[in-house]
Amino acid sequence: MIPFFGEAAAMTAALTWATSSMIFSNIGGKIGAQSVNRGRLLWSITFLTLLHWILEGQPWPHSTTPEQIGWLALSSVLGLVIGDAMLFQAFVILGARLSMLMMSSVPIMGTVLAWFLFDEVLTPVQIAGVALGVGGILTVIMMRKGRPANLEGRNYLIGILCGLGGAVGQVANLITAKYALVGGYSALSAAWIRTLIAVVLIWAIAALMGRVRRTIVACLAPDVRGWLMLGAFIGPAMGIWLSMLAVQNANVGIASTLMATPPVLLIVYEGVVLRRPVGLQAVIGTLMAFAGVALLFLF
Template sequence: MRPEALALLAAACWAVAALFSAPASQRLGAIAFSRWRMLFASLILWGIALASGGWRSLDASAFGLLALSGVIGIFIGDTALFACMNRLGPRRSGVLFATHALFSAVFAWFFLGERLWGWALVGSGLLVAGVMLAIVWGRRGDEQHGWEQTRGRLAVGVALGLLAALCQSVATLMLKPLMASGIDAVAGSALRMSMALLAHGLLLSTGWRGARPLAPMRLRDAGLIFGSAAVAMALGMTLILQAMKHGQAGLVAVLSSVTPILILPVLWLVYRRRPAAGAWLGAALAVTGTAFILLR
């Protein structure tokens, strides 16, 4: 399958997982939610890696880079994203996280020598513009549900969203040379997840109050977190690493940024409210840009 298609599938995984993630994250707190999600994802990924034999592709030379990528992208980035979501909701946190496509395009040009030209450049511009437009103008004036409320200081939520985007970009681009060497994507994801989980365990062991759950885990919470871990982390992140093996890092990042566009029908499904006109226009631009990229 083409790396561009893998990136789009990963974006779809993250959009679907938002449906599972938001309620449990708000109830348990971002750090406790992320810790449980990483535990479930690690168990799933290591089970697959051991069953398939993909763990044999890992060697000592890859350990350090995978571990660092896991700490930056998953421990810091993922936790910051859910802290942002708890404050601003999935829609507004989505527009901030979508900036990882811009970060990735710049970093891929500067550090990897990748450049977007022709229809790929036009398509990327349309796609990113469509994502931003759909989220900024995607709310109807009479929407008052919980996913649209601001909790705490707005500036803190914005800073957390931008931090999550930056960490996602840096952590993913770090792995481009390593994935091209033939590392199994599932085994690589498992090692990254385990290192992030270890960092979370160390944070919890310090006794810091913020690392403790806000509420006790319920069976329903565990089910939601497991679903989020399986769809977003075990499947979505593995698809991104697989796309990195053969695709341009910047282009893969741009295509994976369509998650906020795909969240709009999820919100429509949950709340039975048709997205605003700006959301439809943004979605049309994003689809057009994606077509330019895929047909280039």
């Protein structure tokens, strides 16, 4: 086996998620967060079908029990329909960096909920990780320097709440999906089912609201369609596949920590590449949040 293959896959997954978040944030400002989410889901199910065909030998899953479908449907509604709708709104309001920082609270929330729901005992180091992670996120969101221009007061609060809502949706998605993955059920098959359910629901809602035609026209705009397809491919499709390779070929703690680096990567991108003022407090807070996640998984 190639040395550090799993670690490389985990780091590449983080890069794909950071990149796709920037893409979705940019085009969301042009056509609206929910249009981006609807278009992304259509492309995602297309790419996941191809990926499932290549890796599993058939385009869609089989041998799925009604109970598993029920849990995956609940996971899809909580994570992809409600949670992602809020996350994409956060992308538009806050931008990619702050939105992904909110999403770094997912392992923290998941650890705390697992403590209550599954009686998973937290060690003193993990409790310190939770405190450090929460402290890091609060350090960033309480500062003014580094926020998007003209984002103050009520709008900033709405953006933060949307980002945290997206994180809560992701935690609920992971916990409910856990019940469907018992017995070694394929994570890729589960992702395909969850995405298909989300596509059906979110486009049905768009039809009821009379927004199907508007969404299609927006997603097919010349300055949007290529970016939308690229974001859907490298994020939901390649990111999921790479994350599975990472977990299969590396220590789960190391892989999980590396895959939690998008906020760090994005702050480097904004500060070094785009030369935007992000502030020392934002850098320290982001590193604190990442360190808190690392403590949860590595110790």
